[in-house]
Amino acid sequence: MSPRLMRVLVNSNFFIEEKNSSNQEVHYWLTPASRLLLKGAPLTVAPLVQVILDPTFTNPWHHMSEWFTHEHHATQFEAANGCMFWEKLANEPSMGRFFDEAMSCDARLVAHVLTKDYKHVIGGIRTLVDVGGGDGTMAKAILEAAAHHKMHSY
Structure with missing residues (x-):
């Protein structure tokens, strides 16, 4: 998925963004709204x-x-x-x-x-x-x- 779209969805509270501190890998988690x-x-x-x-x-x-x-x-x-x-x-x-x-x-x-x-x-x-x-x-x-x-x- 596009990083720009994911940024909008994270800022809209549809996803939670989490970065792995060791390798900077980005993971997204569902929120109650996205569920x-x-x-x-x-x-x-x-x-x-x-x-x-x-x-x-x-x-x-x-x-x-x-x-x-x-x-x-x-x-x-x-x-x-x-x-x-x-x-x-x-x-x-x-x-x-x-x-x-x-x-x-x-x-x-x-x-x-x-x-x-x-x-x-x-x-x-x-x-x-x-x-x-x-x-x-x-x-x-x-x-x-x-x-x-x-x-x-x-």
Whole structure:
């Protein structure tokens, strides 16, 4: 990897740099932030980062001017991709799964923080109704943290 890129990643706290004093060899270690990018990690956000950086999702930002100046596009996404967001995901099942996995990994991370550090927030909930469009990741995590809750998923 480029020394310049590694310098940026070290200064951004994604890696820890360690130099061997005897031979000046450089070693890099993972930080908690970089561990979130490991694909196999339980709280990985790698799929979310992949979606955020995918051209399907970044290109709409380059169509803002077109969207503002032409009335025939309802959204920037439509201006960039020729269809609405949910249509794209429905018409391309692999893209839909890609997006769903990104949302699930985001929900897992938020649920972990919520159920570990903010149990008092969910402690008073008696009934939980999941009306999201995903796979129930957040609701499942809340139920595991507070087993006395009832859940309805729609």
